[in-house]
Amino acid sequence: xxxxxxLSVRNVTKRFDGFTAVESLSFDVRAGRVFGFLGPNGAGKxxxxxxxxGITAPDKGEIRYGFLKNGQGxxxxxIGYLPEERGLYKKMRIVxxxxxxxxxxxxxxxxxxxxxxxxxxxxxxxxxxxxxTTDLSKGMQQKIQFxxxxxxxxxxxxxxxxxxxxxxxxVEFMIEVLDEIKARxxxxxxxxxxxxxxxxxxxxxxxxNKSRKVLGGSLREVKEAYGTNxxxxxxxxxxxxxxxxxxxxxxxxxxxxxxxHLAPGxxxxxxxxxxxxxxxxxxxxxxxxxxxxxxxxxxxxxVPSNADAAAxxxxxx
Amino acid sequence: xxxxxxxxxHEYKKIVYKWAFLIGTLLFPILGAGFAVVPALIFSIKGxxxxxxxxxxxxxxxxxxxxxxxxxxxxxxxxxxxxESGRDSGTFxxxxxxxxxxxxxxxxxxxxxxxxxxxxQVRKELNVRAVADEIDAYLIVPQNIAERDARxxxxxxKAGDFVAEKTLDDALNEAVRSERLAEAKIDRKLLDELSRDxxxxxxSISESGEEKDSDMLFIASLVIGMMLYLSLTxxxxxxLGAVVEEKETRIAEILFxxxxxxxxxxxxxxxxxxAGLTQLGIWVASLLGIGFFLSLQPGLESVFKSLPxxxxxxxxxxxxxFLAGFxxxxxxxxxxxxxxxxxxxxGQFAFPPILIMLVGFYFCFAVIRDPNSTLSFWASIIPFFAxxxxxxxxxxxxxxxxxxxxxxxxxxxAIAGLVWLAARVYRIGMLMxxxxxxxxxxxxxxxxx
Numbered sequence: 001x002x003x004x005x006x007l008s009v010r011n012v013t014k015r016f017d018g019f020t021a022v023e024s025l026s027f028d029v030r031a032g033r034v035f036g037f038l039g040p041n042g043a044g045k046x047x048x049x050x051x052x053x054g055i056t057a058p059d060k061g062e063i064r065y066g067f068l069k070n071g072q073g074x075x076x077x078x079i080g081y082l083p084e085e086r087g088l089y090k091k092m093r094i095v096x097x098x099x100x101x102x103x104x105x106x107x108x109x110x111x112x113x114x115x116x117x118x119x120x121x122x123x124x125x126x127x128x129x130x131x132x133t134t135d136l137s138k139g140m141q142q143k144i145q146f147x148x149x150x151x152x153x154x155x156x157x158x159x160x161x162x163x164x165x166x167x168x169x170x171v172e173f174m175i176e177v178l179d180e181i182k183a184r185x186x187x188x189x190x191x192x193x194x195x196x197x198x199x200x201x202x203x204x205x206x207x208x209n210k211s212r213k214v215l216g217g218s219l220r221e222v223k224e225a226y227g228t229n230x231x232x233x234x235x236x237x238x239x240x241x242x243x244x245x246x247x248x249x250x251x252x253x254x255x256x257x258x259x260x261h262l263a264p265g266x267x268x269x270x271x272x273x274x275x276x277x278x279x280x281x282x283x284x285x286x287x288x289x290x291x292x293x294x295x296x297x298x299x300x301x302x303v304p305s306n307a308d309a310a311a312x313x314x315x316x317x
Numbered sequence: 318x319x320x321x322x323x324x325x326x327h328e329y330k331k332i333v334y335k336w337a338f339l340i341g342t343l344l345f346p347i348l349g350a351g352f353a354v355v356p357a358l359i360f361s362i363k364g365x366x367x368x369x370x371x372x373x374x375x376x377x378x379x380x381x382x383x384x385x386x387x388x389x390x391x392x393x394x395x396x397x398x399x400x401e402s403g404r405d406s407g408t409f410x411x412x413x414x415x416x417x418x419x420x421x422x423x424x425x426x427x428x429x430x431x432x433x434x435x436x437x438q439v440r441k442e443l444n445v446r447a448v449a450d451e452i453d454a455y456l457i458v459p460q461n462i463a464e465r466d467a468r469x470x471x472x473x474x475k476a477g478d479f480v481a482e483k484t485l486d487d488a489l490n491e492a493v494r495s496e497r498l499a500e501a502k503i504d505r506k507l508l509d510e511l512s513r514d515x516x517x518x519x520x521s522i523s524e525s526g527e528e529k530d531s532d533m534l535f536i537a538s539l540v541i542g543m544m545l546y547l548s549l550t551x552x553x554x555x556x557l558g559a560v561v562e563e564k565e566t567r568i569a570e571i572l573f574x575x576x577x578x579x580x581x582x583x584x585x586x587x588x589x590x591x592a593g594l595t596q597l598g599i600w601v602a603s604l605l606g607i608g609f610f611l612s613l614q615p616g617l618e619s620v621f622k623s624l625p626x627x628x629x630x631x632x633x634x635x636x637x638x639f640l641a642g643f644x645x646x647x648x649x650x651x652x653x654x655x656x657x658x659x660x661x662x663x664g665q666f667a668f669p670p671i672l673i674m675l676v677g678f679y680f681c682f683a684v685i686r687d688p689n690s691t692l693s694f695w696a697s698i699i700p701f702f703a704x705x706x707x708x709x710x711x712x713x714x715x716x717x718x719x720x721x722x723x724x725x726x727x728x729x730x731a732i733a734g735l736v737w738l739a740a741r742v743y744r745i746g747m748l749m750x751x752x753x754x755x756x757x758x759x760x761x762x763x764x765x766x
Contacts, residue, residue, distance in 0.1 A: 017761075053574040055748065081574040085750070087566030092331065103323040104575035148571065 005066050006031045006156050006187040007052065012061035014047050021047040023211045024061065029156075029189055029204070031066060034182060036202035036219075037191040038292075040300050044211040045191045046084065046160065052189070053081040053158050067155040077106040080154035084161045084191075086145045088133045094120075095129045098148055105152035112151070119147045122177070139170055146174070150181065157181065159190040163197060175201065195293040205292070209300045219292075226290050226298075229262040231271065234284035241278045247271055257284060320576040321584045328588025332555065333595060342596045346603030366422060367473070367481050370429040370446075370455040372439055378458045381492035386424050386484070392417035423481050427452050440470075447474055456485075462493055463500055469493075535685055538709045541635070542681035544600065545705050549642050549674055552593040553650040557663045559585060560654030560743070569747035578744035582651060583736060590643045597639055601632065627712070634721065635708045641728040642704025646670050648732070648739040655739075655746035656754040677705035688714035698724045700731030738763060 007029040014022040022044040029035045039045050050056050051063060054076045065075045089097050095116060102112040120126045123143045128136060136144065142165055149157065162178075163171045178201070182188055192198050198205060199219070206216035215222055234257040242251055242260070248271070250261040262271060268287045275282060290298075332338055373379035384390055395413040431439050436457070443455045454473035461467050469489065473482070498505055563569045572581050649670040657663045680696040687693060688710050697707040697716070703724045710716060745762040746754055754762075 050748075055570065055573040076575055079574065081571065083567060083570040083574075085567035085570060087563075087568045087571075089331075089562070089568065090566065096330075100323065100327045101571060101575070103327075104320055104572065106319070108319075108323070 004031045005029065007066065007189070008064040009048070009052070010062050010064070012048070012051060012058040012063060014044075014051060014056070014059050020211050022051075022058075025208065025211075025213055026061075027206050027213065027216050029187055031187050032182065032185045033187060033203040034178070034201050035187070035189045036198040036205040037189055037208075038193075038195070038198055038205055038296065039191075039208040039214075041193070043208045045208065048208070049081075049158055049160055049189075049191060053079055065156070074106075077152065078155045080105075080149040080152065080157045082146060082149040082157075082159040082162055084164070086142065088141060088144060090133050093130050093132060094125075094136070094144055097133075098144070098151060101148040102151045105154075107152040115151050115153075116147065119151060123147060138165055139167060142166055143170070146177075155186060157186060157188045157190075159188065161192055162190055163192070163194065171197075195291065195296055199292045207296065207299060214299045215295075222295065223289050226295050228268070228287050228289060230288040230290065231260040231262065231268060232284060232286040232288050233258050233260050233282075235275070235280050235282040238275060238278065238280040241271075241274050241280065244274075247274055259288070321580050321587075324576070324581055324584025325588040325591065328559065328585050329591050331559075332589065332592040338592070338596070342599050345600055346607070349603065349607055366425045367453045367475060368425045368427050368451070369485075370427045370443060370452050371458065372429065372431045372443075372455065373458040374431070374460050375458060375462060377496055378462065378489075378492050381495060382488055383426060385488035385491050386421055388414075388418045388421040391420055391484075420484055423484070429455075440472075443472070447472070456489070463497055534713060538681065538685045538712050541712055542678055542705060542709045544597075545639060545642060545708060546674055546678045548593060548597055548639065549646050549704070550671060552589060552643055553646045553670060554667070555592075556586065556589050556647045557650040557654045557667060558660055559589065560651050560747075561657065561660045561663050564655060564747050564750075565659065567750070573744070573747070578747070579740045582740050582743050586644060586647050586651065586736070589647065590640060593643055594636065594640065597636070601635075631708075631711055631715070634711050637725065638704045638708045638728075641700075641725065641732065644732040645700060645704065645728065645735055646674065648735040652735075652739040652742050655743040656759060658751070658753055662753060673701050674705065677702035680706045681709045684710045685713055688716070694720070698727060700728045703728055741765075 005028045009025060009027050011024045011026055012022055013020065013024050025044070025048060037045055037049070047056075051058050065078070067078050068075055095113070098116045099108075099112055102108070102116065107115070117126070117129070120129055123146075125140060125143060128140065128144075133141060133144075146162070149159070157178075163174060166174060178188060190201075202219055204216075204218050205222060207214045215225070217225070242248055242258070245263065247263055247266055248260050249263045252259040252261070260271070262268065272285060275285075371379045371382065392414050395417055429443070434442070439457065443452065446452050447455070453475055454471065457470040459467045459469065471482075471485070475481070495505055498508065563572065650667065653666045653670075654663055657666055677696070680692070680702055683690070684693040684696060684706055693706070693710055694716075696702045697710045698720065707721065707724050711721070741763045742754075742759055745765070746759075
């Protein structure tokens with residue numbers, strides 16, 4: 001395991017009652033990067049995350065942590081976990097529960113209080129310090145929960161759907177905070193079904209479906225591997241070239257431009273040459289990257305959604 | 318270890334630093350004090366004496382009545398009652414004199430001349446004097462006291478003073494009876510001598526040969542059994558609520574990512590147990606305090622002399638068995654809490670441990686009746702019942718030390734087994750949302766590595 005790898009998941013399998021939740025899954029998470037953990041509901045994301053944060057153990061394979069030299073010490077104290085299903089003690093003061101969570105992560109005493117206060121300040125929640133959870137709005141509770149995830153300054157942050165339930169202003173705010181954390185060399189894993197968010201934040205991704213890895217790597221690699229065979233085109237006098245099936249497999253017309261699907265073996269360059277040769281006047285010629293959403297739909301064959309969250313709720317750990 | 322202590326501290330503070338705990342804890346001693354101390358204080362306040370007129374045309378009842386209500390006569394009567402109850406009257410001498418004097422001073426005899434007035438006129442005049450607050454009551458003695466239909470009229474403005482009325486009634490009966498005996502020429506002393514009760518001395522004998530009064534022992538044992546039963550039920554429910562809260566709010570997920578489930582569960586049990594111990598400590602201390610206060614009250618010393626002796630080692634045993642019971646029942650409640658989804662659902666499933674506790678509580682009665690029976694032995698040894706039964710048995714009749722030690726060891730083993738079982742269900746059940754676990758599922762979790 002090289003030095004820049006924070007987390008290494010090796011051939012991990014987890015079964016429940018004959019049902020395989022995760023099947024020989026392997027991936028590495030590099031230090032100081034944002035790692036997107038993508039997949040439809042029921043794919044095995046939560047099961048994998050629970051194994052990473054040490055709630056359950058894999059049946060087969062192993063999980064190694066780069067911050068544990070020679071595997072010594074407790075990984076749990078170096079990880080901050082924000083579960084998808086969030087909760088706080090209803091009738092306890094905010095500062096008291098944050099202290100408790102910090103203490104369980106091995107951070108106690110005045111040090112903990114100092115950090116809690118500075119985080120409350122940062123989140124603009126200082127005046128709620130001595131209030132109870134029930135006095136706070138849902139969004140505020142989300143932020144409190146986030147503080148409990150980062151208060152012990154973990155090396156690895158594992159966030160399960162971190163933006164659900166936040167308004168757009170707070171989403172931007174949280175992204176800003178995550179950028180700061182990343183800038184300090186911390187590693188962030190987050191799972192989401194919002195492909196736009198993943199596309200914007202992630203350096204690396206993994207897509208799993210039906211308990212297996214579908215694809216993975218850096219965002220760039222993934223997109224390149226998926227291919228850049230889409231051209232957004234606007235121009236006149238191109239009918240002959242567009243009709244040539246040896247060059248273009250398919251044309252999809254939009255209101256003011258056309259989407260050209262390159263035929264196999266044809267590069268964007270050779271199409272451009274053909275168009276110029278045909279005397280086309282080009283006002284737009286853009287190689288379009290596939291969006292993560294496109295890749296998701298292509299690979300998983302469904303729209304990412306949260307509709308069956310209830311069904312997954314009873315999935316065993 | 319550090320995490321375990323964090324959990325213990327968290328659970329303890331969560332309960333003890335609450336108004337509900339303070340109120341609940343103080344309510345018991347305050348109610349106890351209310352029932353024990355306040356009546357003692359009120360009865361020690363002397364009421365207004367009754368000013369009473371006795372109209373006695375026979376002239377033979379009035380003097381006897383006044384004599385019967387004198388301090389000397391009342392004191393004599395009390396002494397006799399104590400002797401008949403089988404106790405040594407010597408120890409109560411000061412008290413009986415005191416209370417007799419108190420009772421006697423409650424009557425002031427007002428003179429009234431009824432000479433030549435008709436009964437109606439007498440009544441009218443006395444009613445007027447009563448309304449004018451010159452007298453409080455009057456008694457009209459009929460002419461024909463020896464006959465069956467003789468009617469004594471007692472009219473009083475203080476109809477509610479039942480203590481005075483009862484005393485007067487007794488004294489009047491006594492007076493009339495002795496008058497009738499005198500008329501029939503029967504010697505009063507001889508009659509008393511012949512109609513004396515037999516002396517049945519009812520005391521239980523402990524193994525060390527001491528004698529104890531069984532009434533007070535029964536009450537004291539019942540109080541101990543009740544206190545244990547109530548505490549175990551209450552604290553079991555607290556555990557159930559705390560476990561379900563962490564499951565319902567999904568806090569369990571964060572907790573499990575920070576510490577081992579066993580550490581969390583055992584820390585929770587210990588923290589809540591310490592809170593229970595705190596409450597019980599306050600209760601025992603206030604019980605001793607109330608007892609001490611009452612023992613200083615005149616007239617109640619006798620009750621305390623008959624109380625069973627409570628030695629410090631008994632208090633230690635009491636707390637040890639409370640802790641054993643707590644861990645046994647609390648781990649059962651924790652197991653139930655981690656298999657249900659809401660507190661209400663947990664309440665429905667709480668009946669098995671409560672039923673077992675109730676059976677244990679009923680065994681206490683058998684133990685009080687016969688602390689050395691085979692049933693008492695087994696009930697105070699077998700885990701589940703022992704934490705309720707053994708303290709009662711120790712109080713009633715301390716068994717040999719090996720039995721207490723055996724009971725503690727067996728309960729310790731039961732605790733180890735139950736906590737292990739509860740931890741296995743807890744670590745999986747706490748992450749199962751949406752539906753209640755079935756018994757086969759729980760069996761599977763227990764066997765799962």
